[in-house]
Amino acid sequence: MSVQELVGYDKAAVRSILDAVRAEGRDSLTAPEGRAVVEAYGISTPGEGLAANPEDAVVLATRMGFPVVLKIVSPDILHKTEAGGVIVGVTDAAAAADAYRTIVRNAREYDPDARIAGVQVQQMLTAGHEVIIGAVSDPTFGKIVAFGLGGVLVEVLKDVTFRLAPTSPETARSMVEGIKAAEILRGVRGAEPADAEALAQLISRVSDLVTDFPEISEVDLNPVLATATSATAVDVRILVGAAAEPPARFTREEILASMNRIMRPASVAVIGASAEDGKIGNSVMKNLVNGGFAGKIHPVNPKASDILGLPAVAGINDIEGDVDVAIFAIPAKFVPAALEEAGAKGVAGAILIPSGFGETGNQELQDEVVAIARKHGVRILGPNIYGYYYTPQHLSATFCTPYDVPGGVALSSQSGGIGMAILGFSRSARMGVSAIVGVGNKADLDEDDLLTFFEDDEHTQLIAMHLEDLKDGRAFAETAQRVSKHKPVIVLKAGRTAEGARAAGSHTGALAGDDVVYDDILRESGVIRAPGLNDLLEYARGLPQLPTPKGENVVIITGAGGSGVLLSDACVDNGLSLMRIPEDLDQAFRAFIPPFGAAGNPVDITGGEPPSTYRNTIALGLEDPRIHALILGYWHTIVTPPMTFAELVVDVVDEFRARGIHKPIVASLSGDVEVEEAAEFLYRHGVVAYPYTTEKPVAVLGAKYRWARAAGLL
Structure with a gap:
């Protein structure tokens, strides 16, 4: 049963008060009005009364019992303390009369034109x-x-x-x-x-x-x-104030109907296609052709008959058959007319690459193209974007270079520059990607639409998004809460400032201007926030490599005591729980490490041990069902060189995977440059590993744990 059903709210009383306030043109309630509103919703307040003169104040205070608090009641004085309109700890009748006079005098000095309804006398509560x-x-x-x-x-x-x-x-x-x-x-x-x-x-x-x-x-x-x-x-x-108009929303079915055609088009038109190198329309055409897109590609250019061996048409209406996506590579001022034609043709998506819209102050032009799109049922991606990729279709609808490493990670960015960084990192790390999407100004399509598509996309296992704002944060949070139950959603939110607090009219309003609002609501929705761009990319790369943990017990196995300490600190920073090693497990570890090593957690095998010591202790960590995740701290030695370590780790991990035992394992490698090759080898074989850092592998493991907890998998 809801609180509302239990309490029995008096909505009529609240409506009457709010209507009276609106009729007077006020934007705030007086203290007695506020008290009446909250009491109508079952919220207790101290005993109080409104005094019209010092004598009333004495009578009220005497009746409710000293001590009391006196407060100015004025629709024009919102911050009572600043106006000297609050006096606490009034202990007798004479003090009550004096407090009344002082408060009224202070209010007159603070705002000579303020309307004063009287002074509130309130029972003073001291406990709690x-x-x-x-x-x-x-x-x-x-x-x-x-x-x-x-x-x-x-x-x-x-x-x-x-x-x-x-x-x-x-x-x-x-x-x-x-x-x-x-x-x-x-x-x-x-x-x-x-x-x-x-x-x-x-x-x-x-x-x-x-x-x-x-x-x-x-x-x-x-x-x-x-x-x-x-x-x-x-x-x-x-x-x-005036109730805000709820943002226009599309249903899930409407979003999917458009997004499926946009991401899996059978036919693409390039408006502004060009045969001239250096033109955006030329780059888009080359990427579609060279990227291997198997659908139909229609160059649209009234001054050309042939572009890259494909017949060009003067206008999109000259194309025979349906067109799913129109990519716009023309100046902003020509977009409205071309969009009218594309809408009449029945395209599902208009990919607006050009700039010169809201980001330059030309909001009127942006609003115009959105209105045209709405009229024709077209969804807009952009404007001011680099385009998008969808690797299952070999679709590179962008002026950037094609991307040819398919995989399960979908990425998006609000910034073109960040999009280039995403593309470069993905290519350098050989990260398997299902999609890379630029959203730019988000005149229409935004992260909520992308989440809705990627939720059902069989090629996507993780979604990572860079954003500067959310157009409809509530829709995003609701969608993310649903999606994150089975696919990690990682967000890098830029612009973590409290600028919105400046004009707030209350404590709550001022505090809500802080980034903590995004943090709390996104976390409640199961979203994993990345503190920086590299973190976003490493989480995106690493989380799919890690099996979902089955419990909270994390064990560190290290060849260097210093690394063990730093790895332990990183565990605390990332909300990981270091297992308290029971006596039998402690003895089992001690059977494999030298007497001057240390069991417990971290398990310090010391630096001079042969490969067998690493192998045996790691195997024990994988074998024991009470251990749920392993962190390996490797120290470069002649006895166990970096590649020897990497190969033995992969060998023992593969052995246990073959037996159906899958636990998340991350590794930190310290040493000379050979550890770089070893870390890369480990990563390629499903062990998240980094050279020269103890923080990064633990941060990736921590992100996996945060998602698993939010998804209810632990």
Whole structure:
């Protein structure tokens, strides 16, 4: 049963208050109005009353009992403390009267034109943990809810977590447990714990409130005092505005109908095809032809009769039969007219390579081509892109060079420069790729459409995306949550700044301007965030090589104590759990290592050992079902040279794979330049290995573990 069903919300009362606020042209609720709104949703507040004069303040304070708090009530003063409009700890009648006069005087000095409804007299609560619970309308994700430490701590520590609204009870509970200071709320050093369930219910009620009334732009309950038996909203701030129009969305079926034709076209037209070297239209034609695309290729150029041995046509309407994709290699100003023709022809996708649209400030032209595309049911990729690849079709619809290493990784980038880096890395590492897609301005097709296609694409096992923003973050999060259950989704989010916080009108709004919103919501959706470009690419390359772990027990086997320490640090940094080696397993390892070595974890076999020591200890790690993943730290020695180490590792791993034992194994190789060849050999044979670094192999393993946990596989 939902919180709403249990509590029985008074929506009519909230509607009446919001309508009155709107009628007065206000964008914020007064404190008494805010209190009435949250109480209509079952949220407790302290006893209070509105005083119109000092005498009223004395009567109210005496009735509810000292100490009390007095606060200015004005629709024009949002930040009461800044205006000197709050006095706490009022302990007697005389102080209550004086506090009333002081607050009104301060408010007049702060804003002489402010409308003053009176002074709120509120019961002063002193017991409990201070937390903040709020909601905000995020431009990317829509309605989101927040939870964290409250009062002054929210300003200093910013220990806050965010989720999409509406939240489930389980999600609300995860928020209470998800902040760094969760241990404080459980009670430390004899302190009373907070009622976690009461806090979770309060989060759910705020979430339901902003979902039911989209015109509520921000809710700030700060502080909420949480005791062992209750959660009370001491201060309430609510802002209102016009409800945002939900982004236009396509159904999953509509997306797949278009994307299947775009990614698997039978016929492609190149508008602006050229026979002249150095022209984009020439490069696109060469890549389609030289890349081995087996479908029909139609060059469109009114001034040519033949391009690369293919007959050219003056316009797309001159092509006989259907055309799935039109690639535009013409100046931006000519795109609208050409798109009208392509739309009339019935193309599914318009690939807009040219720049000169929204990225240069010409939003009007970009909006025009989107409107034309919508009229004809055409989906646009771009504009301002390098094109796209889909290797199962040998399709290189781009002015970059063809890519011919098919595999299971699909990559996309919002930036052309990052796209070039993706292409170069993939080629250098011989990474098997199903697709590389540039999305550019994302006038239409975006990451959500790509995820929807790659979800069902049998050729794709992992999706890695560089993005600077999300056009519809909620749609992306919902799609990613579904896709990531069976395929890893890795995201490099650029632009991790708090610029959006500057104009916020509440604590919640200011905190929501931080990158933590992306971090929390993407993680909740099962997305693995990469901290940098190289991390994105190495995760994409490495995760498909690693079997899914069956448990959390990680063991380090190393030939150098120094590497073992660094590898242990890397495990902590990446959320990996070093196994506590039981006595019988400890003795089993000791049977293979010298007396001056060290069992435990890391298992230090020391540097002078022969290949057999590496082989035996690795075999033991693979054999024992209590060990779920291995990290190997190799140290270059004459006794066990790098390639000897690499070959024995591959040999023993293959032996156990043949027996049906598959565990993730990563390796760090330290030594002279020969370790480079050894690491490459290991990687080619399914062991993720790197020379000269202890951090990178563990980071890849950590990413695999984060995905497995999010997908519910551990």
